[in-house]
Amino acid sequence: KNTQTLEILGDRHPTDEITNVTPAILAKVPVRLHTQTGHPISTLRSIIESYYPGFSHISSFSPLVTPFKNFDELSFPKDHPGRSVTDSYYINKNLMLRTHTSAHEVEVFSKGEDKWLLTADVYRRDEIDSSHYPVFHQMEGARLFSADASGMKEVEEDNERLLRHLESSNIIIEDVPHISSSNPVQPTHDPVYSELVAKNLKLSLNGLLLRLFGGSGSEEPLRVRWIEAYFPFTSPSFEVEIFFRGKWLEILGCGVILQSTLDTANVQGRIGWAFGLGLERIAMILYSIPDIRLFWSTDERFLSQFKAGEISTFKSYSKYPSCFKDISYWHPEGSTLHDNDFCDLVRDVVGDIVEDVKLFDSFVHPKTNRSSSTYRINYRSMDRSLSNKEVNELQGLVEARLIEKFRVEIR
Numbered sequence: 247k248n249t250q251t252l253e254i255l256g257d258r259h260p261t262d263e264i265t266n267v268t269p270a271i272l273a274k275v276p277v278r279l280h281t282q283t284g285h286p287i288s289t290l291r292s293i294i295e296s297y298y299p300g301f302s303h304i305s306s307f308s309p310l311v312t313p314f315k316n317f318d319e320l321s322f323p324k325d326h327p328g329r330s331v332t333d334s335y336y337i338n339k340n341l342m343l344r345t346h347t348s349a350h351e352v353e354v355f356s357k358g359e360d361k362w363l364l365t366a367d368v369y370r371r372d373e374i375d376s377s378h379y380p381v382f383h384q385m386e387g388a389r390l391f392s393a394d395a396s397g398m399k400e401v402e403e404d405n406e407r408l409l410r411h412l413e414s415s416n417i418i419i420e421d422v423p424h425i426s427s428s429n430p431v432q433p434t435h436d437p438v439y440s441e442l443v444a445k446n447l448k449l450s451l452n453g454l455l456l457r458l459f460g461g462s463g464s465e466e467p468l469r470v471r472w473i474e475a476y477f478p479f480t481s482p483s484f485e486v487e488i489f490f491r492g493k494w495l496e497i498l499g500c501g502v503i504l505q506s507t508l509d510t511a512n513v514q515g516r517i518g519w520a521f522g523l524g525l526e527r528i529a530m531i532l533y534s535i536p537d538i539r540l541f542w543s544t545d546e547r548f549l550s551q552f553k554a555g556e557i558s559t560f561k562s563y564s565k566y567p568s569c570f571k572d573i574s575y576w577h578p579e580g581s582t583l584h585d586n587d588f589c590d591l592v593r594d595v596v597g598d599i600v601e602d603v604k605l606f607d608s609f610v611h612p613k614t615n616r617s618s619s620t621y622r623i624n625y626r627s628m629d630r631s632l633s634n635k636e637v638n639e640l641q642g643l644v645e646a647r648l649i650e651k652f653r654v655e656i657r
């Protein structure tokens with residue numbers, strides 16, 4: 247068992263006791279939707295790139311990174327939940343699939359880049375529903391300024407320009423202070439500089455959101471909400487939500503880059519911001535794409551609807567019927583299966599035919615102390631009708647794999 251290897255992007259890697267990538271996930275690694283001309287993810291990427299003239303465009307880094315690069319180098323604490331095998335995909339204990347594009351910050355800054363955008367596929371173990379998929383795409387943007395009077399003059403001029411642009415537009419922004427006691431300036435930063443940089447970050451992102459969602463003018467104003475956030479590698483930090491169809495949707499995280507990150511990259515005398523945004527979330531809104539699985543569809547009825555460089559409204563081809571199946575089991579004695587273990591197993595066995603998975607019920611037996619879970623799986627193909635026979639077979643395969651892999655007892 248110890249000598250097993252996995253081939254990923256042409257290289258072989260040893261597995262170990264924490265390996266948890268599945269074939270379903272590895273099959274997505276070479277796809278790189280952000281590089282497929284005409285695909286909504288790729289078009290959205292180019293629109294964002296065109297909003298930031300003068301920025302370098304990067305998309306060549308491998309998704310395989312060390313945990314050091316994904317976490318430690320960015321000051322994640324040792325006990326951060328993102329590190330756990332239930333949240334992230336590991337090839338082995340020294341190699342994982344990046345969970346965010348920030349994993350490349352140090353590398354890019356080390357090359358001397360100071361205005362850049364990096365687009366990449368990222369991987370996170372998660373539940374299954376219409377807006378969560380374990381592979382998605384992020385775009386990281388960063389900009390550095392000289393941490394001196396001339397750098398700050400550049401910031402102020404840029405802020406003036408951005409402000410003028412936003413003043414004449416149909417956007418309502420709920421803001422928070424650039425710096426506060428709960429969202430502090432870094433000890434090594436001049437508070438005046440940090441404020442100016444945070445303001446530049448906010449203005450440029452408000453401008454980007456206006457470009458993306460501002461629409462054709464006369465409609466409802468765009469509503470944007472800034473909230474204080476925490477990331478281990480920025481301070482102050484923010485999240486941005488936009489109001490869409492009656493709900494606030496989180497679309498990005500950002501902040502003033504931690505000086506220690508720049509120190510690690512050997513960058514001196516600079517101060518700057520970084521953001522990371524989720525391309526699928528934004529594309530789902532812009533193109534009215536109702537289910538995140540559709541981005542992976544190779545069906546012509548999906549792909550033929552899009553043209554490079556253009557945002558168009560997706561027209562759903564008929565929705566095929568759902569088929570719900572429940573599965574109940576006793577967890578193995580002395581251990582409990584994580585939700586994400588169950589979801590990855592289902593995805594691996596049935597692929598994108600699973601639309602969502604809900605934990606329906608769970609309890610602990612008062613006498614034996616064993617725990618039981620019931621999940622409801624919603625089977626629905628995006629391309630065709632499923633027969634009852636086929637779904638029953640899939641459900642049977644899920645049960646068999648559960649028993650084989652986790653030694654559960656089906657109830």
Ligand code: PHE
Nearest residue numbers: 346348499500501520521522
């Ligand atoms: N990497 C963060 C995430 O994925 C987003 C982020 C990027 C936050 C850059 C701050 C700066 O959630």
